[in-house]
Amino acid sequence: MPEAKEIILKLRGLEVHFPIRKGVFKRVAAHVKAVDGIDLDVYRGETLGLVGESGCGKTTLGKSILQLVKATSGEIFYDDRTKERDLNKLDHKEMMEVRKKLQIVFQDPHSSLNPAFTVFQALEDPLKIYGIKSKQERRKIIGDLLVSVNMRREQMDLYPHEFSGGQRQRIGIARALSIEPDLIVCDEAVSALDVSIQAQVLKLLKDIKVKRNLTYLFITHDLSVVEYISDRVAVMYLGKIVELADVEDLYAQTMHPYTKALLSAIPVADLDKKSKRIILQGDVPSPVNPPSGCPFHPRCSQCQEICKTDIPPLTRYETNGNEHYSACHFAEQQLEK
């Protein structure tokens, strides 16, 4: 963790709603509230893990930061150390400038590389756009990049089908690194990989982060991976952040019943740690019409009257002297149990 906490990315009231259109005139019938009011600070040099079940809006959040999905409302401030800018308000030209600093690694290494391009062709475009004119130089840079992700320089003239899944994911990482970004959004970057390969990529990501002084927003559904790689973890449920804390505190002093259930549901590969699963009833509600009050209340075992009517705000608490946010009316009581 960096000593002085410098904020690199600040989200304020971010909302991404997708309209559902119906009928002949394509009238907007309802909205899918994929991201529904998120406030979040990302500090420079940290890895912020973002976890949640499928459909909770974690990928949409990642994409909206890079402006791959336009936010409905709210602000995304990115601080590149010279000035702070709201990404939602930038025009195309300014965005080009900022995009250099923000990159993404996608989930599926098989579909995120164009099969008709060699690795060199796939990786040279960003370099061209950002002003490296000579081909010689581009080849050198890309060669260095491949070496830095533990691949061989000669491999740059091969096509994606000639690589295994782990290698393709490393090419994806190399592509994200090519124009020296500050912040990388890793969207389920290791989920599609086999376990032995997953470890290689995780280690690589950890090494690169230290070497290049990067900040990660690490989106995943796998809590064991998050624990390994993150400094802080944010848990999302139905478009909202329900808990945000330092990784140790989140696991040791959970302050939201959803996080508790999530943690207990994970099969742990440790025979001495077999614990009782908390079985949640039912499925995640539809983000089209989320339940009233606390979004988690229909599945929560400790649901009270207040939970059905009032939305609990994300409130700041402290555990072990670190900030710990939880959106539960009974957050402090969670600690006692």
Place this chain on the structure above:
Amino acid sequence: MKDEVIISVKNLKTFFYTNNKCNKAVNGVSFDVKKGKTLCIVGESGCGKSVTASSIMQLLPKLSRIESGEITYHSDDGDIRIDKLARNGKKMRSLRGSDIAMIFQDPMTSLNPVYSIGFQIGENLKYHTDFSRSKIKDKSINLLKEMGIPLPEQRVKEYPHQFSGGMRQRAMIAMAMSCDPKVLIADEPTTALDVTIQAQIFELMDTLKSEFNTAIMLITHDMGVVTELADDVVVMYMGNIVETGTVGDVLRTPSHPYTKALLQSIPILGRGKNQEIEPIRGTTPDPYKRPEGCQFMPRCDFADDTCLSMPDESKLSSTHSVRCWHPLEV
């Protein structure tokens, strides 16, 4: 309770033939599935675990065949050699779905989108029982209810796209359980599901095991799932079983270098961010260019010249055996 073996597989070899090349997907695999126990088969993608399951169900694709070996189903009225049955013969079809049932990995693609859930569950009962139409309907509703699907009377008429992922998987299990099978083969049943839904499915499988004494063969790549559910474990690598034993044998005292490496390469929940994970170097070899001898040799730290020939299975205890020239000290 004595461990009663219900399916025994001996020296099974299943090969695939494409473009004049032969992929020895399963190359000599032996294990037993016991009544009321869960056998977990773990391994990475391409190690042959799903092919083993398809071999038992005789659901292999056209360009593949069981080359040699025995698959014996110890039914109540005598032993049946599954490998000797015709793939689509009467006998095999009467076993498939009634005595031996399978849950597939992806509930999105393994249900037929144009038939209602009720029809798809009922189909199994129609062929394997002499129930009347109304009885089939009642039984389908009951099955859905047992699987914890709310409003089963209404749900039974709905189509797969109206179900969520977890509910589809539960409908699949309902289908598999409809004829009270003796053996349930689950091929990565929860890989496509969220953890909270996964926990629900596991709870369900545990009940099946304890209430109906069903033998479960669970195929997975997740060591966590193994720890939670397994009684016995089979670890596969490139078409061979490298290690078998009870869950304690394999997880506490892994003696094959691959098992050990696999266990060290996964982050474990609750060990914090400073835990060491050791990736296994290299990648799994191309199945058409297999290394000679022990398949794990190119990635193994303990390999030497003896590893150029395939080691035999050696017993470490009555339950624990390993296929390695240099098993690790237990």
